[in-house]
Amino acid sequence: MMNTQRWMVALLPLLLAACSQKSGEIEGVKSFENKGGDHQEGRVSYTQTPPAGGAHNPSWQNCGVYDQPLYNEYAVHSLEHGAVWISYQPTLASEQVTQLKQLAEGRTHTLVSPHEGQDSPVVVTAWNKQLAVKDASDPRIKTFLVKYEQGGEAPEIGASCSGAYNGTV
Template sequence: MKRMLLLTLPVLLAACSQGGGDIEGVQTFKNEGGAHQPGRINYAQTPPPGGAHNPAWQNCGVYDRPLYDEYAVHSLEHGAVWVTYKQGLPAEQVEALKKVVDGRTYTLLSPHETQSAPLVLTAWNAQLELQDVNDPRVQKFLQKYEQGGEAPEIGASCSGAYGGTV
């Protein structure tokens, strides 16, 4: 019996490692879900990949102004991916990002006031900083983390709540 287990173990490990694997450059964090807190919150990362957040979530969609972190983090808890770009990113690159998120129901796209990288993709407990909007990791990140990853409330609504901007 032990011999059979040893023979099947590599097959099981190979099966678990298929399906996209790790995405180079993704940073991971350890935030618990469910911590609702009104008002402004100081976060350790910019944009924040989780933590305490406003009781209302940010409606998923495309925004041309920055969002309040506290509402966007709640959307991350619901399984959304927040695609943020540095203010001043050339218009053609912003248009390219709009095409990337077009038709996706669990994404937020907005400029972010304080990020340093040109492009940051953020999901609950995962974040990827990129220099180029055409980087193939953009699609990989969206495929892995939109309604996936470690989001505590996958499938909860991403509409019908807060739609304002900073």
């Protein structure tokens, strides 16, 4: 009986932590309330860095892997189409950048690029959702991709993520 009680006492904090998190939520994901459909030419000021929605260019960024920073306005339009944007600090170690690029392989609605000015080494962004992590090997990145690529709150899920803008900053 004594061993069973010890086991239950050791397990209780884990069970309480699991129950306190809402089902299906990824630890650390921040939520925002941006509306879709607001097309604007030129530069747009955003509240989040990188942005997680809002006004954006009428053209979307072609999904894929980029070695140069992207214009926020085009990338946000891709988010509206259900894309996930994996951005990283330009100083991130090359091995970690390679890991992020590998995560995007075979995905039709994913962007990978460096992003100037973000606070965390890696930030994963979907429309109205964002996760900041310290390391490219964090398993939450893949979980976020699975959950939000062509899912979540994106206003135009299923819209194209190719055949538009391919430039970089």
